[in-house]
Amino acid sequence: MSVDKVVLALDGMGGDHAPEVVVNGADIARERYPGASFLLFGDPDRLKPLVDRRKGLAQVLEIVPAADAVSADDKPSFALRRRRQSSMWLAVDAAAQGRADTVVSAGNTGALLAISMMAMRMLPGAHRPALASFIPTSRGETVMLDLGANLECDAENLAEFAVMGSVFAQVLLGLSAPTVGLLNVGSEELKGHEELRQAALWLRREGSPVSFQGFVEGNDIGTGKVDVVVTDGFTGNVALKTIEGTAKLYTSFVREAFRTSTFAKIGALFASGALVKMRKRVDPRRYNGGVFVGLDGVCVKSHGGTDALGFAYAIGMAIDMVRYEYKSKLVEGLAKLHEVTARAEAPVLQAGGGGS
């Protein structure tokens, strides 16, 4: 484990179980990631007693008072304008101004997106941020984006998301050339919206910064056919929640099946170790943490309902994004992409024999 110093700004008041989960999550992460230190934003009267109970944590954590908090019901526009003194705004601002390297919040997703866009701005070459995260597959995990930051996306957005997802997989999964697919429908007559076709054309060209595998379908997500699945925020959000719902349904089917008879109950006893192992494999806490990629800063969104272990995973994701230089790698990838799209806009006959 590297011991590079990373300073994390934490939104102490965001999430269903704040501030306890935030403080306990930071304590778990402190042991896992030597070199990490924390600026914890929020109400000192509530935070200090929690931190003081954990001696090791108190040595690497500073409480920064924030008089206000974003609530789960706040509209993004309201949070953006009226919650300037909230723990979320101040934490994001610390990361945007360079007092911290990254920010982690379990608070209101829409507000966090709006505030980080305002405070951090976009990286050169990125037009819109996307929400990226991991999905469990039979081969391990796949990166999927956009999971809901953009309702509608044009071809350029999708091509940029492909680069963002590819760099994300390089940095967090340690892959040198992650494979990338665009989510589409299968039947011949439906071969995709125009923007999907255009994005695919660019990504296939010579010089493209991603290892593009073409279109994938919904059933390819679970098999891990590609390392990165790219889609618009509407489709991505529906697909992500559909996966969550189906996983929950099957878990309940298995549970019910083991209750149907005495034989089945005995079977469940013998198999309990295996079932625990299976649950660990798809433990949502391991997949906790989405990143708003494309911003000139690293902003990690933890699930609002997660526990301390899940929050620690989100912190780990933020640390890895900083240590493995996500931002500079992404700027490089986007520059390559835009060379390809600029070339592609020149008349085809003069554009050289590029593209496979």
Next chain:
Amino acid sequence: MSVDKVVLALDGMGGDHAPEVVVNGADIARERYPGASFLLFGDPDRLKPLVDRRKGLAQVLEIVPAADAVSADDKPSFALRRRRQSSMWLAVDAAAQGRADTVVSAGNTGALLAISMMAMRMLPGAHRPALASFIPTSRGETVMLDLGANLECDAENLAEFAVMGSVFAQVLLGLSAPTVGLLNVGSEELKGHEELRQAALWLRREGSPVSFQGFVEGNDIGTGKVDVVVTDGFTGNVALKTIEGTAKLYTSFVREAFRTSTFAKIGALFASGALVKMRKRVDPRRYNGGVFVGLDGVCVKSHGGTDALGFAYAIGMAIDMVRYEYKSKLVEGLAKLHEVTARAEAPVLQAGGGGS
């Protein structure tokens, strides 16, 4: 079981395992549904020996020669123009011309859609056909549409699909007032494409022919929160395939978990009855069969890879659609919807106090 006569046109050459699966499926359906008889389209040299082996079937089935067959790789436009003598075209045409009450095919989906639109045309009040089918949920099953007939949908399409899905659930699930939801994303700032908001406005109005419950999210599909989930064909196709992929992934996780240790293997032996029961519950054959709703005719698409039992389920669906008068109920529902949309286009202040 009603003994009303229903004549089914079957595409004898469509699907991965045609013609065997078609003939065997018809034989299973014949026992289940007294009163059903069949026009089987295809190559007599291949069909006759299969049918002759089943005495009961031969009495209620007539082979109609078709010189050609649509292949799985045919583009819809090609099949439409160049496969006029195919088993698919002739079977659809028989249902369109009234020589059969309904048609069932396990062949090329895009070709089947194109051919039935051409041969059957739309029902009064329906602008586009949608592909509707069942999805297993924790409460039983939910109807979902459009699963891929239309890449992009406007508000009127979506509102019509809501009516089509509602009548589908009335007829096939026996519900008197099925609940209907529009698939959308959750976060506040993203509350849906404009066409979703407009469709929701119409469906909420007084006089609306459906019991509209508002927006639902991807995770609500699996819980069976509503009886009918309405979406555009792109999102629906992605969601359906994502469900299939996730289900397959979890099944493999369970299987692998039971192989991890001797204890687990013993557990699996004790629990095998329960696991079989669970598999039956989500048996894809039970959910085989999608219907192109909105057409002036009943056209059922069986999964191309299904077995005889699955094909028999698709036949059962077609029979129920005819017996419980899907078409006339849908025309009535669509007329009510268009009264509401016409009224809604009048200035709001004069439109009365309608809508909840």
